Amino acid sequence: MKTIFxxxxxxxxxxxxxxxxxxxxxxxxxxxxxxFGSIFGRPDTAPTGIRIGFVNNSNNKIAKKLESVLDTTxxxxxxxxxxxxxxxxxxxxxxxxxDYVIKGNISAALVLPEDAFTDTSTSFxxxxxxxxKNQMEMQIIEGLLQQTVMMQMPGIFMASMQHKAKEYxxxxxxxxxxxxxASLVSQYYGVDTSKILNWTNFNFDEDTSDADTSKxxxxxxxxxxxxxxxxxxGKEVNNPNATRSVGGxxxxxxxxxxxxxxxxxxxxxxxxxxxRILSSPVSRTDILWSKYLYNISLGVIQLLVLFFMGYxxxxxxxxxxxxxxxxMIIAAASACTAFGMLIAAVxxxxxxxxGLGTFIILVMSAIGGAWFPTFILPPFIQAxxxxxxxxWSVEGFLDVLWxxxxxxEILPYVGVLLGMSAVINIxxxxxxxxxNIF
Amino acid sequence: xxxxxxxxxxxxxVTALNDVSLEIKDKEFFGLLGPNGAGKSTLxxxxxxxxxxxxxxxxxxxxxxxxxxxxxxxxxxxxxxxIALYDDATAFENLEIFGSLFGIRKNLLxxxxxxNLNRVQLYERRKDKVKNFSGGMKRRLNIAASLLHNPKVxxxxxxxxxxxxxxxxxxxxxLVKLNEEGKTIIYxxxxxxxAERLCSRIAIIDSGKIISSGTLDELLQLLPYEQxxxxxxxxxxxxxxxxFKSFGKLLNEQEKYELKPFDHLKLSDFFKAMEEHxxxxxxxxxxxxxxxxxxxHLTGRRLRD
Numbered sequence: 001m002k003t004i005f006x007x008x009x010x011x012x013x014x015x016x017x018x019x020x021x022x023x024x025x026x027x028x029x030x031x032x033x034x035x036f037g038s039i040f041g042r043p044d045t046a047p048t049g050i051r052i053g054f055v056n057n058s059n060n061k062i063a064k065k066l067e068s069v070l071d072t073t074x075x076x077x078x079x080x081x082x083x084x085x086x087x088x089x090x091x092x093x094x095x096x097x098x099d100y101v102i103k104g105n106i107s108a109a110l111v112l113p114e115d116a117f118t119d120t121s122t123s124f125x126x127x128x129x130x131x132x133k134n135q136m137e138m139q140i141i142e143g144l145l146q147q148t149v150m151m152q153m154p155g156i157f158m159a160s161m162q163h164k165a166k167e168y169x170x171x172x173x174x175x176x177x178x179x180x181x182a183s184l185v186s187q188y189y190g191v192d193t194s195k196i197l198n199w200t201n202f203n204f205d206e207d208t209s210d211a212d213t214s215k216x217x218x219x220x221x222x223x224x225x226x227x228x229x230x231x232x233x234g235k236e237v238n239n240p241n242a243t244r245s246v247g248g249x250x251x252x253x254x255x256x257x258x259x260x261x262x263x264x265x266x267x268x269x270x271x272x273x274x275x276r277i278l279s280s281p282v283s284r285t286d287i288l289w290s291k292y293l294y295n296i297s298l299g300v301i302q303l304l305v306l307f308f309m310g311y312x313x314x315x316x317x318x319x320x321x322x323x324x325x326x327x328m329i330i331a332a333a334s335a336c337t338a339f340g341m342l343i344a345a346v347x348x349x350x351x352x353x354x355g356l357g358t359f360i361i362l363v364m365s366a367i368g369g370a371w372f373p374t375f376i377l378p379p380f381i382q383a384x385x386x387x388x389x390x391x392w393s394v395e396g397f398l399d400v401l402w403x404x405x406x407x408x409e410i411l412p413y414v415g416v417l418l419g420m421s422a423v424i425n426i427x428x429x430x431x432x433x434x435x436n437i438f
Numbered sequence: 439x440x441x442x443x444x445x446x447x448x449x450x451x452v453t454a455l456n457d458v459s460l461e462i463k464d465k466e467f468f469g470l471l472g473p474n475g476a477g478k479s480t481l482x483x484x485x486x487x488x489x490x491x492x493x494x495x496x497x498x499x500x501x502x503x504x505x506x507x508x509x510x511x512x513x514x515x516x517x518x519x520x521i522a523l524y525d526d527a528t529a530f531e532n533l534e535i536f537g538s539l540f541g542i543r544k545n546l547l548x549x550x551x552x553x554n555l556n557r558v559q560l561y562e563r564r565k566d567k568v569k570n571f572s573g574g575m576k577r578r579l580n581i582a583a584s585l586l587h588n589p590k591v592x593x594x595x596x597x598x599x600x601x602x603x604x605x606x607x608x609x610x611x612x613l614v615k616l617n618e619e620g621k622t623i624i625y626x627x628x629x630x631x632x633a634e635r636l637c638s639r640i641a642i643i644d645s646g647k648i649i650s651s652g653t654l655d656e657l658l659q660l661l662p663y664e665q666x667x668x669x670x671x672x673x674x675x676x677x678x679x680x681x682f683k684s685f686g687k688l689l690n691e692q693e694k695y696e697l698k699p700f701d702h703l704k705l706s707d708f709f710k711a712m713e714e715h716x717x718x719x720x721x722x723x724x725x726x727x728x729x730x731x732x733x734x735h736l737t738g739r740r741l742r743d
Contacts, residue, residue, distance in 0.1 A: 272520035276583070279486040279516035280539040281508040 020355020028359050035366045038378045047075065047376055050141055053097040053109030053129070054078040058116035062124065066112065066149065075144050079106055094127075101129050101232050104403055108141050123226040131233040133402040135244060137373040146227065234402050242314035247397030248370035250306040251390050252361065254336050257302055258295050259357035262340030265291065266350035288432065292337060292425075299333030316401065324400045324410055331417035332393040338424035339389060345431035364388040369395065392416045439464040439622055440485070440591065445494035447480055447646075454480040456646040457494070462624060462639075467617045469637030470626040471729060473741050477646040478626040479519060482595045485624070486516045498591065512540060515589035517597045521576045522583075525569040529560055529579055532568060533586060540587035547586070554582040558612065574605025581609065591622045598632070610636060628741055630729035642733060649736050654729070661727050661735055665705065667697040670721040678715055685711070698731055 015021060056067045070078055081089050082100060092100065097109040111127040126149065132138040165181075166174030179193075186193040237243050265287075268274045277287065307325065310316040318325055343360070347353035365371055367381050368390025374382050385391045396413030399405035440462040447455040455477045462468045470478050483489045485496055487505050496503045501510050523532045533551040542550060555561040558578035568576060581597060594613065598606045613636065617623050627633055633640050634654055641651035650657055669675050669682065671694060679695075682688050685708050686699040699708070705724075712722060733741050 271525075272518040272522035273524065275483075275488060275518050275520075276516065276522040276536065277539060278488050279511060279514065279518075279584075280536065280587075281511050281541070282539055283506075283508060 018351065020351045020358075023355050023359055028362055031359075031363055032366060035363070035377070035381065038381065047140060047144070049077045049379070050075060050144070050375060051077050051079050051106050052141065052145070053092060053100055053106050054080050055092050055094055055097050055109070055111045057094065057114045058112045059114075060117045063112045063116045070110070070148065073148055075148060079109075098129050098232055101131050102403075103409075104131065104133070104233070104399060104405070107131050107134065107137055108145075110145065125226045125228065128227055128229045129232050130229065131403075132231060132240065133234055133244065133398050134373045134375075135241065137375050140376065142229075149227075237402060238315045238317050242310060243316050243401050244398065246307065246310045246314075246316055247401065248365070248390075248394045250303055250397075251332065251336070251368075251393045252365040252370050253306070254299050254302055254333065255339065255361045255364070255390075256357075258299050258333075258336045258340040259343050259353070259361065260340075261295050261298060262291065262337070262344040263347070263350050263353040263357065265344050266347075266353060270350070284432075288341075288429070292341060295337040295340060296330070296333050299336055300329055303329045303333060318401070321400050321404050324405060324407055325397075327407065327414055328393070328396045328400050328410060331396070331414040331421075332389070334421045335389040335393065335417040335424075338421040338428065341428045342424045342431075345428040364390045367391075368393075389417060389420050392420075439466070439499065440624070441495075441497045442481070442485075443495050443497070445481070445484060445491045445496060447477075447484060447489070448492050453646050455484070455491075458643075458646070458648055459494075460641055460648060460651065462622065465617070465620055465622055467614075467623045467625065467636055467638045469633035469640040470624065470643055471628070471630060471633040471640050471733075471741070472626075472643035473628050473733075473739070476628075476643045478628075478643060479595055480646075481643070482516070482593055482624075482626060485593055486514055487511060512587055513590045515584035515587070515592045517581050517584045517592065517594040519595040519597075519599060521580050523568045523576065523579060526567060528565050528567055529555060529571070530564040532579065533583055536583045537586040542587060550586050550588075554585055558582045559608075572605075574601050574608070577601050577605065577609060578612070581612065585616075589621070591624065592616060594623065594625045596626055596628070598627075598629075630733070630741055634729055640729070642729070642736065644733075644737050644739075650732070657729065657732055658727055661698075661732055662701040663699040663703065663727065665699070665724045666727045666731060667699060667708070668723040668725055669695040669697060670723075671695065672721060674717055675721055678717060681711065681715060698727070698735070 015025075054067070054070065056063055058064075067078075070076055079092075079100075081091050082096065083089055090096070092109075094111050094113075097111065100106060101109050108128065108130040111129065113125055113127055115125060117124045128142070128145070130138055130142070165177045168174075169177055182193045185191055234240060265274070268277075274287070278284065307316070307318045307329075311318050339360075340357070343353050343357045347356055367374065367377060367385040368388035369385065370390050374385045374391065377385065392413050396410055396417070399410055399413065403409075440460075442458055442460040442462075445455055445458045446453070458477070458481065470481065472478050480489075484491055485503060487503050487507060487510070490505045498510060498513055501507070501513075503510050503514075524535065527535065530551060533554065534547065537547045537551060552561060552564075555564050558581065560575060560579055560582070563571070563575070568579065571579065577597060581594070584592060592613075597613075598609055601609065610632075613623060613625070625632070625636060637654075639651065639653055640657060642649050642657070650660060663686070667686070675682075675695065679688065682695060682697055685703055686697045689696040689698070699705075709719070709722075712719070730741055733739070
C-alpha cells in the first residue's frame with residue numbers, strides 16, 4: 001500500500017511539473033465553462049443592447065407608443081440615424097435603412113410603414129428587414145423582437161377596438177359591448193376581465209408585468225400583428241448553414257496546424273537539426289523567414305482545401321467571389337502564422353508552446369465567433385473578441401461568402417489581420433533574438 | 439589552416455572559454471580532449487559560426503569565421519554531438535535536405551549522396567526511414583550528412599556517443615580514411631582512448647582553458663614519470679597499501695591498483711622494496727602512462743569526474 005501511495009505521489013509530482021498538462025486540465029476547462037456559462041447558464045442575463053435599425057413612417061398613436069417601448073427596452077438599441085460622408089447626421093428612411101442592412105452594418109431593421117395602423121386596419125403592420133448571415137443571432141433577434149412587440153400589441157389593439165366600439169355604438173352600448181367581449185375573452189382565454197377593460201386607459205405597461213396573462217393575450221392576438229419579413233442578403237446562398245460555419249471551423253483548425261508547425265522549431269532544435277542547418281550557409285533570419293513563408297503557404301493550402309471540400313460536400317459557393325476569398329485566406333493565414341510564431345517565441349519548450357497554444361486557440365475560437373455568434377456573449381467579452389484574429393477572420397469570410405463583399409468592403413478585415421500580423425511578428429522577432437530556441 | 443586566437447566566450451553563469459588559442463595544421467587529425475563541460479562544444483559552435491565570441495577570432499585559411507560569414511561555412515563539415523537527422527525521413531531524403539542547403543545541383547547531389555551512402559555502408563538502406571536505423575547506423579549517417587559538400591575541414595563533436603564498440607571502430611576507420619585522403623579533422627572527446635588512437639596532435643581543455651597541447655609523446659613527457667605501475671589486487675598487495683603510497687600516488691582501480699610514481703623515483707628502488715616485503719614480481723606490471731594520467735597530473739581530477 002505504501003508503495004502504491006509513493007507511486008501516486010510520484011505521478012502527482014510529475015503532473016504538477018508538467019505545466020501545460022496542468023493548464024489543460026484546469027485552466028482551459030474553467031475558462032471555457034465560464035464562457036459557455038455566460039451564454040447559456042444565466043437566464044437573467046439575456047442579450048442586451050442588440051443594435052437594430054428603426055424607421056417610423058407612421059403618425060399613428062400606437063406606432064409612436066411602440067417606438068417608445070422599443071426605445072426604453074434594454075434588449076434593443078434602436079439605430080435611427082446615420083452619418084454621411086460629410087459628417088451630417090441623417091435620419092434613416094426605408095431605403096437607406098435597407099441599404100444599411102445590405103451593407104452589413106446591422107443585422108436587422110424594423111420599419112413601421114405609413115399605414116402601420118389606420119382607421120380601417122384589421123392588423124398592425126410591421127416591416128422587418130434582415131440579413132440572416134448569422135442564423136442564431138437572427139433567430140434570437142426575431143424572437144426577442146416579436147416577444148417585445150407582442151407584449152405591447154394586445155393592449156394597444158384592445159384599446160383601439162374599444163374606442164371604435166364606443167364610437168360606433170355610443171357610450172353606453174359601447175361599454176356594454178366591451179364588457180361582453182371582455183367576458184368572452186376571459187371565459188375562453190383566462191384573462192382577467194378588469195384588466196381587459198383597463199386597457200381602455202392605455203395602461204398596458206402595468207398589464208405586461210403579469211407575464212402569464214400577457215403571454216395568454218399574446219396568443220390571442222398573434223394574428224393581429226402583421227410582421228412582414230424580407231430577407232435582404234443571402235437569399236441566393238446555396239447552403240446557408242454550411243456557408244455560415246465553414247469559416248469559423250476552418251480558422252480553428254488553421255490555428256492548430258500553424259501553431260504546431262511553428263513549435264516544430266523546438267523539436268528541430270532539440271534534435272540538433274537546427275545546429276546542423278546553421279553550420280551550413282544558412283542564417284537564423286533565413287530559418288525564420290522560411291518557417292514564416294512555409295506556414296503561410298501551408299495555411300493558404302489548408303484553407304483552400306477546407307473551402308473546396310465545403311464546395312464539394314455542401315455546395316458552398318467559393319468561386320463567384322474567389323479573388324476576395326483568396327485575399328481573406330492570405331490575410332487569415334498570415335495572422336495565424338504570426339500567432340504560431342508568437343507562441344513559439346514566448347515559450348521555452350515544445351510542451352509549453354503546445355499547452356499555451358491550445359489554451360489560447362480554444363479561448364479565441366470561443367470568444368471570436370468560430371463556435372457561436374459573439375453577440376450572445378457578455379458585453380466585456382464581446383469587446384475582447386474584437387482583439388482576436390478569429391473574430392476578424394470569421395467576419396471577413398462570412399462577408400465574402402454570404403454577402404459577396406467586394407475588395408473595398410473586406411479591406412477593414414484584411415487590414416486588421418495584416419496589421420495584427422505585423423505587430424505580432426515584430427514582437428516575435430524581438431523575443432526570438434532574446435529567446436533560447438536557437 | 440585554422441587559427442584560434444585568444445577566444446573568450448562567456449555565458450550568464452559561466453565562462454565557457456577563457457583566452458583560448460590554438461593552431462591546427464592542414465590535413466591534421468586534431469583532438470580536443472576534456473571532461474564534460476570543459477568548453478569543447480562551445481569551441482566547436484564558435485568554429486562553425488553558430489555563436490559569436492566575446493573576444494578573439496577564429497580563422498580558416500585566413501578567412502574569419504563569424505555568425506555573419508555564411509560563405510566560409512562551405513569549407514567546414516560539422517558532425518553534431520546529437521543525431522541531427524529527421525527520423526521520419528529516409529536516409530536519402532535526409533541527405534537531400536542537408537545537401538541542398540549547400541547549393542549543390544540536384545543531379546550532382548544525387549551522385550554525391552549515393553557516394554557518401556556507399557562509403558558509410560548505408561546505400562542499401564537508403565530508402566529506409568532513419569527511425570528504423572540502429573544507433574551505429576544513425577551515427578554513420580550523421581557523419582555522411584556532414585560531408586556532402588566535400589569540406590576541407592571536418593569538425594566532429596563527440597561523434598561516437600552511445601555507440602557500440604563495433605560501430606565505434608567502423609566510425610574510427612572511416613574518419614582515419616578521410617584524414618588520409620586529405621581532410622583536416624578536429625575531433626572532440628572525453629575518452630582518452632579515442633584521442634590516443636586517432637589524433638596526431640591533442641589539446642587538453644579544462645574549465646574553458648587549454649591546459650596543454652602537442653603530440654601524444656610530447657604530452658606524456660609532461661608527466662614526472664615514464665611508467666605507470668599496475669599492481670594486482672590480492673591479499674598480500676592489499677596489506678601493503680601504505681608501502682605503495684610511499685612510492686607515489688596510488689589509485690584504486692576496478693581490478694588493479696595504479697601507482698603513479700613520485701618524481702625521480704628509481705624503479706630499482708621500488709622493486710627492491712617489493713622483494714623485501716615478499717611481493718611477487720608477477721603481481722606487478724609496468725605500463726606507458728595514458729592521457730588520463732596526464733589529465734590527473736595537470737588538474738588533480740580525472741577526465742570522467
